[in-house]
Amino acid sequence: MIRLSRRRFLRVLAGATGALVVGIPRLDAADAPIPAGWLGDQLYGLGAYVRVDADGSVLIGARDPETGTGAATALARIIADEMDADWSSVKVIALGPDTTQVDGKTRFVYGHQLGGTGTSVPSAWNDLRPAGALARWLLLQAAARQLGVPADQLRCEAGHVISGDGRRLGYGQLAAAAARIDPPKAPVPLKTPDRFTLIGKGAGDADARAVVTGQARFGIDHVSDDALVAVLAHCPWPDGSLDRIDTAKALAIKGVQKILRLAPEKDQPLGTTPRCVAVAVVAESTWAALRGRAALELKWKPGASAGESTAAIEQQAQTQLAGDGVPALRMRNDGDVDAASKKAARRIEATYVQPWLAHATAEPMNCFARIDKDRAELVVPTQAPQQALAVVQRLTGLSPAQITIRVPRVGGGYGRRLDHDYVAEAVMLGKMLDKPVRLLWTREDDLAHDFYRSGSVHAMQAIIGRRRQLLAWNHRFATAPALAGRGVPDDRLGIAEANPGHLPAGLVPNFRLDWYALKATTPRGPMRGMPDTAQAFAVESFIDEIAHVMRENPLDTRLRVIGEPRQLPLPGGGALDTGRLANVLKLAAERIDWPTWLHTVNGLGIAAWYMDGAYVAHAMEASMQGEQLTIERAVCVADIGRAINPIGLEGQLAGATLDALGQALNQAITVRDGQVQQRDWSAYGLAGMAQLPNAVEVVVIADNDRPPAGASFLAMPTAAPALANAVFRATAVRVRRLPLMKELLRLL
Amino acid sequence: MAQLQDQGLLANPDASVTPEKVRDGIGLRINGEDFRHTGDPELPLLWYLRDVLRLTGTKYADAKGTGGADLVLVDGKAISAITLPMARLAGKSVVTVEGLAGPDGQLHPLQQAFIDEDAIGCGYCTPGWLIAGVDLLRRKPHPSDADIDSLPNLCRCGCQTRVRKAIQRAAKGGQA
Numbered sequence: 069m070i071r072l073s074r075r076r077f078l079r080v081l082a083g084a085t086g087a088l089v090v091g092i093p094r095l096d097a098a099d100a101p102i103p104a105g106w107l108g109d110q111l112y113g114l115g116a117y118v119r120v121d122a123d124g125s126v127l128i129g130a131r132d133p134e135t136g137t138g139a140a141t142a143l144a145r146i147i148a149d150e151m152d153a154d155w156s157s158v159k160v161i162a163l164g165p166d167t168t169q170v171d172g173k174t175r176f177v178y179g180h181q182l183g184g185t186g187t188s189v190p191s192a193w194n195d196l197r198p199a200g201a202l203a204r205w206l207l208l209q210a211a212a213r214q215l216g217v218p219a220d221q222l223r224c225e226a227g228h229v230i231s232g233d234g235r236r237l238g239y240g241q242l243a244a245a246a247a248r249i250d251p252p253k254a255p256v257p258l259k260t261p262d263r264f265t266l267i268g269k270g271a272g273d274a275d276a277r278a279v280v281t282g283q284a285r286f287g288i289d290h291v292s293d294d295a296l297v298a299v300l301a302h303c304p305w306p307d308g309s310l311d312r313i314d315t316a317k318a319l320a321i322k323g324v325q326k327i328l329r330l331a332p333e334k335d336q337p338l339g340t341t342p343r344c345v346a347v348a349v350v351a352e353s354t355w356a357a358l359r360g361r362a363a364l365e366l367k368w369k370p371g372a373s374a375g376e377s378t379a380a381i382e383q384q385a386q387t388q389l390a391g392d393g394v395p396a397l398r399m400r401n402d403g404d405v406d407a408a409s410k411k412a413a414r415r416i417e418a419t420y421v422q423p424w425l426a427h428a429t430a431e432p433m434n435c436f437a438r439i440d441k442d443r444a445e446l447v448v449p450t451q452a453p454q455q456a457l458a459v460v461q462r463l464t465g466l467s468p469a470q471i472t473i474r475v476p477r478v479g480g481g482y483g484r485r486l487d488h489d490y491v492a493e494a495v496m497l498g499k500m501l502d503k504p505v506r507l508l509w510t511r512e513d514d515l516a517h518d519f520y521r522s523g524s525v526h527a528m529q530a531i532i533g534r535r536r537q538l539l540a541w542n543h544r545f546a547t548a549p550a551l552a553g554r555g556v557p558d559d560r561l562g563i564a565e566a567n568p569g570h571l572p573a574g575l576v577p578n579f580r581l582d583w584y585a586l587k588a589t590t591p592r593g594p595m596r597g598m599p600d601t602a603q604a605f606a607v608e609s610f611i612d613e614i615a616h617v618m619r620e621n622p623l624d625t626r627l628r629v630i631g632e633p634r635q636l637p638l639p640g641g642g643a644l645d646t647g648r649l650a651n652v653l654k655l656a657a658e659r660i661d662w663p664t665w666l667h668t669v670n671g672l673g674i675a676a677w678y679m680d681g682a683y684v685a686h687a688m689e690a691s692m693q694g695e696q697l698t699i700e701r702a703v704c705v706a707d708i709g710r711a712i713n714p715i716g717l718e719g720q721l722a723g724a725t726l727d728a729l730g731q732a733l734n735q736a737i738t739v740r741d742g743q744v745q746q747r748d749w750s751a752y753g754l755a756g757m758a759q760l761p762n763a764v765e766v767v768v769i770a771d772n773d774r775p776p777a778g779a780s781f782l783a784m785p786t787a788a789p790a791l792a793n794a795v796f797r798a799t800a801v802r803v804r805r806l807p808l809m810k811e812l813l814r815l816l
Numbered sequence: 817m818a819q820l821q822d823q824g825l826l827a828n829p830d831a832s833v834t835p836e837k838v839r840d841g842i843g844l845r846i847n848g849e850d851f852r853h854t855g856d857p858e859l860p861l862l863w864y865l866r867d868v869l870r871l872t873g874t875k876y877a878d879a880k881g882t883g884g885a886d887l888v889l890v891d892g893k894a895i896s897a898i899t900l901p902m903a904r905l906a907g908k909s910v911v912t913v914e915g916l917a918g919p920d921g922q923l924h925p926l927q928q929a930f931i932d933e934d935a936i937g938c939g940y941c942t943p944g945w946l947i948a949g950v951d952l953l954r955r956k957p958h959p960s961d962a963d964i965d966s967l968p969n970l971c972r973c974g975c976q977t978r979v980r981k982a983i984q985r986a987a988k989g990g991q992a
Contacts, residue, residue: 288872511882
């Protein structure tokens, strides 16, 4: 059934008559979606992202979810620039995973649809500009007909077409005519960069006003008159089961309607099915559901994982790394580390330990699902709408055309919402109920039932030659693989645990990177900045330790290891430019007044990294008074190619810096008796304002000759080692175990 | 009243006047409008706002309000909405993030400062920061860094430095 608000109805009519629709099926994300075909065939002929209304307002669809990365704004500005839209008349709309039928096969309409993976802007740069160019071309043709002037004698500027003799037509005046023009067979030429008006200029979040007035609708805010609320009691063990349940007291609570059971499907990969057994309290209101959950009398039966602890998993790692065991995966092996080892003038070793981490998104997992026999409608806060659709499809047996998924603004992802266990739960409940359901996880659920970042142990060894040169680098590390349980064969499990091109690979003649696999039942998953965040902490702390042993300035040691500007080929293609790497390091050093490194009372620390086509360095200044660590200054330098939206980019770099510092300072997930012990944000150790630096000085190296690289996690890897290095200078204590504060206070 | 009449302490009222029944429930003012809650007096304000009134700007944090996403102003003071049962709100005036702007849509200076400083990540915790910031600026029109440090809010996107600038900007009348 199609439900339309009056407002929506008017808009749709406008779309059919007076608007240029370059194909946005969702006219207003706040309303119930309608089938795309309802707007008429013109929809698909014109592209998929732009709609111009008769009043001149421009709707631009953002295909990647907005999870706080600024992707929606950046994507819309790429399109808006290409079509010369007036940014103040642009409204950005979130697009769901819409599909179309091509030769009997289902195809996604929008191509790339992932948020928070650092790929939104690079992909958009590759293939979204033509969407804006097409809209501009159509408007130009319409203006040419209306003015009787050849299109090549017209120009576009801020929402208007202007003729040589100064006549101006607003896009709104041209929209209806433009919508009737057939798009050209050949691709429309793109603007030359010198004509960009929005790209390269900063803008705040396109939805800022809605956010600060409380009008922005997150998934958790979705309201529906007939929806029931479901709150879950998850089994504390991922492989546990329900032993006994007494529902009488819960059902006696006013508003509680049903108690339902959920269980993971045995044959499905992690992240596509419920994560563990759960009991759902379904009620008329959130409050009733929460009270019902509190009144449930439950006894869970532990599974084999009940003996698991993060302490024992770490011990597993230490044992493996101490022995002569064969690594599960030799990720890289340059030269001959063993042969070089025989020529050692000096051997330096250190072991770094990093904890398990949770995503702790601000908005807990939730999902709205209306599952009818022949159609499904969902509101899914996800980073991966197409993968969410696949889960819904599998569980409902419906075709993509029968499934509508709306992706609202998302209250944080960091990798958590690449998994869709909560979507599976909502769909399962939706199928059992004859009303739609709003699934809400409590904060406790959210922290205790995550797909965690595995803890890791890194055994580092450096071989120094007689001429003080770095002869060999041997990096052995152990993690519980994030890909386990996800349908990946055992011999491939290691590939997500490190990037085999990571530093200092290519800079040291003999280099080895070995991964050792840990067994663990506590589920793991992707995490913002991983695997580089963990690798960089070990590598960039260790370089500092080498410098210290060699009695060198750690900046000089780094620059010497990096060497002359040159291109180092990377596994899987591309090259690392050592000149750009040295450059971010030098700039960060300059900003933090590095020459004072040895003399200042406060400690200075530095670190640099390469990641996915971009270079980043952090420099930190830290002071210690009693038990109080203060991050006096934080500098982040990034060389990321073209900056699409410098304000958004700065926000991402500063934000990731603070995220990484918060992680490093206090955060740790610990498992005991198979259960996660942290159940709220205080226990997990989220950093308050006082612990974080008052400002992050961000320096972006603008390089418009290169395509934009992803920004959302670029500043994750180097913040923590730069801090640990600064702490070492301030306190003479080397922190080799995170979280930093706990270890520092133990060692002081 | 009946008792008073029985005791002859009150004159019989005019027969044409029907005395108004004492109204049930809890009367309170939210964003300048009067509401009367007749349901469970233990219902936390958060769910009254979100589920009943559908004012969803105030967010769920956790059962104790950790992180401040559910802050509202009660008689001008920032308080976690999930910790406030409706029973404690009789006669109180509540302002949520939806009520910070003027009736004409004019943003509160702190809302404007959040936009100007781009102090927005995912935006989930933003309403709570705004409420805490408004409360702080009321108590301390020119807050120090330490005053800003004392805010109970947590942010996962790392907007703290930009929030700090936004509060300072608002304190300076909108100047950076």
